[in-house]
Amino acid sequence: MNVLLFGANGQLGSDIVRLWNDPAVTLTGVTRSHCDVTDTEAVERVIAASHPDAVVNTTAFHNLPLCETDPETCFLVNVAGGRNIAAAAARYGASIVQFSTDYVFDGEKRTPYLESDARHSLNVYGAMKIATEDVVRQANPDALIVRVSGLYGLAGSAGKGGNFVETMLRLAREGGPVRVVADQVTAPTNTAEIAEALLPVVKHGARGVIHLAAAEGTNWHDFAAAIFSIAGLQPDLQPVTTADFGGPVQRPLYSVLGSTAVPPLRHWRAGLERYMAEKHGFGT
Numbered sequence: 001m002n003v004l005l006f007g008a009n010g011q012l013g014s015d016i017v018r019l020w021n022d023p024a025v026t027l028t029g030v031t032r033s034h035c036d037v038t039d040t041e042a043v044e045r046v047i048a049a050s051h052p053d054a055v056v057n058t059t060a061f062h063n064l065p066l067c068e069t070d071p072e073t074c075f076l077v078n079v080a081g082g083r084n085i086a087a088a089a090a091r092y093g094a095s096i097v098q099f100s101t102d103y104v105f106d107g108e109k110r111t112p113y114l115e116s117d118a119r120h121s122l123n124v125y126g127a128m129k130i131a132t133e134d135v136v137r138q139a140n141p142d143a144l145i146v147r148v149s150g151l152y153g154l155a156g157s158a159g160k161g162g163n164f165v166e167t168m169l170r171l172a173r174e175g176g177p178v179r180v181v182a183d184q185v186t187a188p189t190n191t192a193e194i195a196e197a198l199l200p201v202v203k204h205g206a207r208g209v210i211h212l213a214a215a216e217g218t219n220w221h222d223f224a225a226a227i228f229s230i231a232g233l234q235p236d237l238q239p240v241t242t243a244d245f246g247g248p249v250q251r252p253l254y255s256v257l258g259s260t261a262v263p264p265l266r267h268w269r270a271g272l273e274r275y276m277a278e279k280h281g282f283g284t
């Protein structure tokens, strides 16, 4: 099976490259320097040249404050880019695997969101990802939408300036109080766990929508506390509310993802321990 991967140097994309060691799968990674997904003709050329059976799109413009101030770029990369890839894949007979987000939901629910739950986003990024899901499916009926949440991976996200775990470790080392929101519950997920769970799903040719996120939710304050506990650090960690924290972006207060389609990933703490061991050698 030939798989073409867009976003190969992102945190999720690079874990797919690192962990898909399957003799039945030939994976070709594409980075932004090779092909800008907003360039319709460049996307077409790359897909035409590689004869893929499946195309995986992990690219995104997902710096949330920037999405609020620059919705045009948010639209171009996520919606137009996603459509470019899905449509070109369809023209060359390939299926499309498009990544999406827990932020397609508004957080009004208090039990895990399932694939069948109605989408209603609170911010520009989430709205653009809802549109991405829809145009991808319109352009290529052979589509799998994979919603994930709270990603952190070894490579970090260039577009977001790293990841939450590394930000917490840096703030702890800097010595001041570390203020973290305690009223937003989600499921922070190690991208390695997603990459591994995705491989059999893609090989099996799954279609529709699936949620791949760590089992159980936690709030960002308690997630930070777990990071510091594993790292043996004791900063002045202070819980704050979303209202205290302020900022231009409205976020769902609850966005844990559950699934009726695929088995749950491991507990968020297991994914975090794995990351802390692989990235920093803690606990090894």
Ligand SMILES: NC(=O)c1ccc[n+]([C@@H]2O[C@H](COP(=O)([O-])OP(=O)(O)OC[C@H]3O[C@@H](n4cnc5c(N)ncnc54)[C@H](OP(=O)(O)O)[C@@H]3O)[C@@H](O)[C@H]2O)c1
Pocket (backbone or CB within 6 Å): 007, 008, 009, 010, 011, 012, 013, 031, 032, 033, 035, 036, 037, 038, 057, 058, 059, 060, 061, 062, 077, 081, 099, 100, 101, 102, 148, 149, 150, 151, 152, 156, 157, 158, 159, 160
């Ligand atoms: N991070 C999260 O917390 C989170 C949560 C829920 C859902 N998601 C979704 O999960 C997926 C993977 O996220 P991630 O955290 O792995 O993202 P990431 O690390 O930021 O990687 C995104 C990739 O997209 C590439 N890219 C951006 N604009 C591009 C363009 N115009 N043309 C070509 N490539 C472009 C980036 O290239 P450069 O490195 O060159 O910039 C990067 O390789 C995305 O669909 C995202 O929306 C993420």
